[in-house]
Amino acid sequence: MEKYHELLLKNPLFSDIDPGDITLLLQCLNGKTQSYRKNDIIFLAGDKARAVGIVRAGSVNVMKEDFMGNRTILAIIGKGGMFGEAFACAQTDKLPVSVIARADSEILLIDYKKIITTCPSACAFHHRMIENMLGILAEKNVALNKKMDIMSRRSTREKLIAYLSDRAAEAGSGAFDIPFSRQELADYLCVDRSAMSTALSKLQSDGVLRYTHNSFELLLRSDDD
Amino acid sequence: MEKYHELLLKNPLFSDIDPGDITLLLQCLNGKTQSYRKNDIIFLAGDKARAVGIVRAGSVNVMKEDFMGNRTILAIIGKGGMFGEAFACAQTDKLPVSVIARADSEILLIDYKKIITTCPSACAFHHRMIENMLGILAEKNVALNKKMDIMSRRSTREKLIAYLSDRAAEAGSGAFDIPFSRQELADYLCVDRSAMSTALSKLQSDGVLRYTHNSFELLLRSDDD
DNA sequence: TTCCCCTTGTTGCAAAAACAACATACGCTT
């Protein structure tokens, strides 16, 4: 049980909650831990979203099936991870994704209503959890907006500039490091790696940018673009 | 004052709150209405995000300035609209955007802490507002994820298929209408209108799709793609 | 009806990206 609580404490939903309060909190939440075998369906697309899931053991796939029947894995959620929170909080009528067990798994399912409704005893940690949930959703929102800003550019060159500018702004300096390999960066920007590599070279030869490995430096140019 | 409350009631943050409770709620929130002249800075990029803004009168620009100094308008928020909620809830240290008055405006600023902290009297409507805020953030999240799924496709053709599949899934049928004109759809997908038009024609001649005006029908194909 | 404007579809062309295949550089293990 000790290990179980440790796992929860690592989850941002429970951050800044006193470990000693976790047991009480779990009582308020009335979560049920359910076991699933590999390939079992945890949530099915089309269902009403009511619960948030936390992976106690094993891992799950968040999957999407399009109209043509092609299935895509949107996310792989491992031990300690959470899924379904956005759909639960949005009270979506029809879940647009399915969640399937990748392996035999133990999932803690918590009813959304129990999360957002402070319990009769109005426990402080419960309130903290609501705040955490707001923070989680808000941060994802900010990250997604940032990425959308990048992805809306038409060319690889512009996507690179948008991404690198953003990193520079975050670092507060023209010189900064990036946390991606080239392939990862290409995946993040949704472009071809080799084309991106070419675009990077061109940016350098154009004098807009200098880089070695993962260290970059954007060079301000007052005139044209 | 009556008009002012009407405006708030239309805002999703206050939905399902009894109009009679609004006055009390506003006291809990301790919001300040401030006047700004055209081009006044309401939030400045780099500031700490602490407050949510609601436009009582006038309108504001949410703007971003990149490393090169190019400014982009991310959003125009009109009367009744809200801004800054994601940054406030994420407790962002450095606001990545600025908010500027487009015209002389009256802005109701509410401290984020006051929103998420239920007041001593634990009023029910205050709690409802927290739930609303969760819903707002979660819905934006879902919408952004949906769009990301579309935007991550490499070609216009694939973006179209992703978008139309999504619409079909939402309609629960291969036949459905879309709420966009061609130009709007192109903007949504971040592609060129005429290229998109060509891609649509090709999809139709390939027998994947039929459409007239804004009525579309996706035709299932069991074999290849 | 006729005229005009706006939306949508089409075509040609230039630029860019995707793709593939290869070359080089780097880090790690033995």
Next chain:
DNA sequence: AAGCGTATGTTGTTTTTGCAACAAGGGGAA
């Protein structure tokens, strides 16, 4: 140090996009 595998950069080809200009069609107003 040598050898190997991975990551990165380069080059050439094909496909697609973006752009621009134009044609076709529809709706509304006079």
